[in-house]
Amino acid sequence: MHPLTTVVTGLYNKKLPNQNGAPLRIFIPWKYGFKSAKAIVKIKLVEKMPTSSWMWASPKEYGFFSNVNPDVNHPRWSQASERVIGNDIFSPRIKTEMFNGYGDQVADLYTGMDLKKYY
């Protein structure tokens, strides 16, 4: 597992509540804000790339890799900028960074891959 990845078991010093993905949630910071797993309930080792729930729900819009990538437009909106959650209405949007700004640490995981194709 990449050292930036965290398996979450709790929230604010308490046991992880169901609505936040109990029993285990995986937190992958360079994918956060795109589509992420909500909870880990089972781990299966499979031969072929599986269909994730968002690929299944809306195959035109979501791919398997779910990396944050400002250069790949979502069919419904641009992904070049974002609003920071928790900010008030007077705060501006910020530019979305490739891999949420963790490019230095994680870009090598995807070397040779066309991330516009594998989004």
Next chain:
Amino acid sequence: MVRFLKPCIFTLSLVPFSLIVYKIFFNKLGPEPVKEITHFTGEWTLVFICLTLAMSPLKRITNSTFWINIRRMLGLFVFFYATLHMLTYVVIDYRLDWEQIINDVVKKKYIYIGFSAWLLLLPLAFTSSKKMMTLLKQNWKKLHRLIYVIAIFGSLHFIWLSKTIFFKPLIYTLIILFLLSLRIKFKKSA
């Protein structure tokens, strides 16, 4: 009766606006306030579109012109909430970042159709006065049939921006289609 009810309906129509202003000032919009304002004003625009479209069928059913007396006001509230909705997007969310906004309007079909709907509302709002009505004569009625197109654009805007759950947009679409269907005159076969 109309004299009394009209101001009442006017005040009631301002309730959603007051509510959102209150929520903005008292910080009651949660972690994504801009999203909340956008959704709120957008949905109320659709509600007022439905209300406006319901007036002439109600006139026919009840045989009362009361509905026509308040129709213009409801129509102008469509324009009011649609403009707030548009301004939330342009001014609060994108802070007049024209490059991104134009890019969105051109490339994203739901924004394109939403913006078209707002543009189509402009001539209706400008010709809403009694003076304009007499000036345009029969053309006024023709021009104001644009609201049918606007209503369809509005419901498409809601459908196209939705993720995978279409329940709410479909409800609005069905209501709008129902209200529009009441206007189709079936010719009796000879």
